[in-house]
Amino acid sequence: MKVVLNAVVFTVVGLSLFGCTAKQTVPGAETVELVNERPDQSQCKFLGEVVGSQGNWLTGDLTSNKDLIIGARNELRNEAYKLGGNLVYIQDLQNTNAHGSLGTTNTTGVGKAYKCSY
Structure with a gap:
């Protein structure tokens, strides 16, 4: 029990000292463009809906709004x-x-993924 308590205290202290950073893109994903207007359907093929999220009740207060x-x-x-x-x-x-x-x-984004030819 003492070992578990020490691990929890260490984790909480560590998170509070260093905070949490933004999730990173996987190699290649940094080229994916994010837009606020529906793309031209003649040049783009709809692939599916996507959801992106960061933060929870434990890490959210320790992560900057920007991250x-x-x-x-x-x-x-x-x-x-x-x-x-x-x-x-x-x-x-x-x-x-x-x-x-x-x-x-927590911040959550919902969008539609497309493969565009332009």
């Missing part, structure tokens, strides 16, 4: 890239606050 947004956007890129896409039309990007939190604890 929460960047991490969610990077996960959108990663998911589109897995589908073979090169563009994400972002339909929604929401920040949420857990009850009792100090600020934003």
Whole structure:
């Protein structure tokens, strides 16, 4: 029991000292473009819906709002890239606050992945 408690304390202290950084893109996904307007359907093929998220009730208060947004956007890129896409039309990007939190604890983006030929 003491070992588990020490591990929990070490984890919490470590997270609070260093914070949490944004999720990174997988190699190749950094080229996926994020847009706020629906792409030209004559040049783009719809591949599927994608969701990107960063943060939770534990790590959200320890992660900057900037990193929460960047991490969610990077996960959108990663998911589109897995589908073979090169563009994400972002339909929604929401920040949420857990009850009792100090600020934003989660950012989630929803979009549509496309493979565009331009």
